Amino acid sequence: MPNRHSAQLRASPTRRPSGHSTFPRLTSTVPARAAPGRGIGSSAPTTGCFDFSCQGFSGGLILDSLRVAGRVSRRDVYGTTMRIDLPAPLAGNASIDLELVWQFRVPAQGAGRMGHDGPLYEIAQWYPRVAVYDDVRGWNHEPYIGAGEFYLEYGSFDVALTVPASYVVAATGRLGNPEQVLTATQRSRLTAARRSAASVAIITKDEAGHVERTRPATQGTLTWHFTADSVRDFAFAAGPNFRWDASGYDGILIETLYRASADKWEEAIRMAREAIKYFSEQWYRYPYSHATTVEGPIEGMEYPMLTFVPNSPTREDQQWALSHEFGHEWFPMIVGSNERLYPWMDEGFNTFIDLAGAAKYFAGTPYGDSIEVHPLHLYSDHAKPGDEQPLIEKPVEVRDLFWGGYQKPALMMQMLRYEVLGKDRFDRAFREYIRTWAFKHPTPADFLRLMRDESGMELDWFWRDWIFTTARLDQAVDSVSTEGGASVIHLENRGTMVMPTELAITFADGTKSTVGLPVEMWNLGARFNYRVPERKRVQRVEVDPRHALPDVDRGNNVWPR
Template identity: 50%
Template structure:
């Protein structure tokens, strides 16, 4: 019970101390979320340096191949025996090796078969095949013969692990011997295959021998499955290859033909010698001569063996048919060749001209072509590249044929010379190649880029429509419908934008891009190596651009919000309120029009956005400002142009 006395007693107790004054609010605590924060890349090491160079401890494995293969044109079966001399230059002792068995994508139960609709471009389109591996043996260890020790193997889809009978220490090598066979698919994922022409079967042969997977310092064994869309990652080495085909067939392959006396007629040898010295196209087998007996050397067995040697290449491919038209020319000691059936688009008569232009253009502009020959073959494959030889669709002609030829031959630089991982980083070969293709096409057609027609400006449409993914995605993770946009068009447009409109100095850009090619020729660069090498040679921190363009789908949207004037004793100052509501900042090209009719162009560097996405450009002009326009040349892929212009009301 509460009595009055108790209440009074309570009131007489000393009052509780007053609460302490509230602590001042803590300041906001945030990380660096600016688009200009440094791009997080793997820590530099003595293998891959902060400058973007391969460092003094850089190492790379090597695989040298000897392949003896024959093609049975009745069953379409290739039977081969190969030796692979594998040199372990890593600091690691290896107890097993991984090999790529790409043909296993055509097994009915393969992951590629499960993932690709039957009629998809990169599928086998119902064909069931795959490798039969007869044996895998160790022939030599550390240079000593060891008498054909069989090795245990485990196949996992398109890769196979071979257990070494003795560990392979650093600095040593082992020679494996494999015997294998497979049936050539008609549609080999649009990368190889065969097609029947009136004169007989035409074969385009690739992914045709078990190949060493790459063991590198960044990931160890690279064992990504061959699923169709993602291409390849291979070690460099020298190849000695023989290909046995029916006597009536003509073969074209990666490398130098070592036995022309056995497989070519005296006329063909003379024409090839003439072609090598000729700027213009010379017929080796003319259309009127195709398939005639005199085009093949007389006598001997029903088959002929063509023998090739190729140095410092990551792969070997070939084509064979009894009915090739064959023509050739020369550039700087390189034999340029085209082989196509009489049924090919008539435009193929210009293939050698297109190929010669491409090899010459890329050599003079970026890096000298290092191989003895460059061959374009017409067949069922729409467009695919291998060292020294490319396959382009026989239905292509005119500008379409030029485009696919200069693209596939541009791959001689990316990834054949600069040996990036195509399966993980398709933008580093397709994108860089598409970029150099732009200039090859402009040079061939004596063309220029019109206003608003630059690849960068054209990218704005795809970006605005959201037809975009981060190009850094692995090849098989890209939406097949967006592959061309994301891995070809966008990286090419980005480099074009960088060269012409961000760096805005083509000489400085070209020096840096050539430096990247030189530094990583015959090596295995990663994206970080490219970004670092470019920044090092350009003298720019481009974290903001690499992140927004290659790692994300950030868009560019530059805007003029308003214009105000201020009068004081010093005169009239104009304040132009700019904004960058898109997540990807850019330098700003402003065109200011004055009341007296004159215009003034101002470039504001990308650093105007360092403090945020609003910026006030303040100046005194000679007359009233009546119009302000951002990017009047339409050089930047701005996704909303309607906010780029302010006019005085």
């Protein structure tokens, strides 16, 4: 999901009016403060809507029949979950067939995660699926509710979609029958696009919406056949009037499908390609055959190989939304953490990699050159005592999910990368985390252990402050004294968080010195005396002179006051 990042860049976050939700049963029983709703970008409580879009939700699927190993089975439905008892226990590596017949009426707005706009359909969360059974928690059968996302098992999909012949379909998975559903011209353009860094139009502006020029048949239906391996979900989009651009990176086909009304989308193919390329080169190579994004009514949602992204008001917003949803291909599509419980491990890690990606894409502009500092600047507005919650809390219990799920974990990762481990040491460890846990289900402890082992640094102090508590940092220069001709700087840790820091010293003769102090200086308590090696009179001292740390009171960082 998007993180309302752009709303935060403006002074007043936009929020649609509440109160028109079609979810009255749920909203009446859920405390308003627990509902992030559209106000995810705001620390203010939101009332009246339970889902991310605030557009409500009418739908759900209707199960007509269930067969287990060929026999009609009893089922027990509890809200959005169903229990099936097998006729006999299933042995390890054994399999059993579950056969379900169900109906699914497509709602206009599916809680911000799917829906349709006129003839354009963006379809997801549309089929029954098996809960994850893992070796930490056993069955993960949390019911689906708006603020929590999804914890899904990896698998293979073989899907046939029959749609009107005038429709073009984009989906998770490799298209198995292009000769039946695409024209010869489109197939040859796609072959060229896969090898082209520049955009190739598969359906041009002039061709879009003209059935006779874009479809191999103009009447009846066509069936599109897709297969996918090592994916945790399957989604698709279908529309009759797409423009379709494509390009390639390292054999990966990158595609954008959009309507003529989407004025920011001619650049979208470049934004999409840069995102896939950057994340691949920096962290882990994109493992699937294509990366496709479809413009439509959904304000930003990720699925394997496919994202739904709206047309945005500015280029910066557009790049952010496109690259954020594609960043989810790494977290949680490749690294399958439990989104339902730990949004910081997907939304947070994703926001962290997106910030550096946006800085790269817009390098040399005021936006590009300042975007990475954005979470640090949000700190004072969101890290409020008594209001802030530890990252480890479940998302449905978090009041300020924008902060706790997205921006604070991104800031945590930046602090670890730039201020604690250094870029090379961090990058090697984080790459190893992705590689080790690709297509698996890491828990928080797995991440913490791997970062410690790969960096060679004990980090419990860091995780305690950033993930398990709401500790705040307030480092101070208390005073400077002279002992036996040497200057001694008396530092104090007045907050509850510990961090390493820098000390900038200006001497009376005008010379300067900068000293890096390790976090171990706080091992013996909240006071640390730094003995200045230069035998010169100290005129001025400042802790954290680069203003790199989230220090809540900078007034005490400088001596003399």
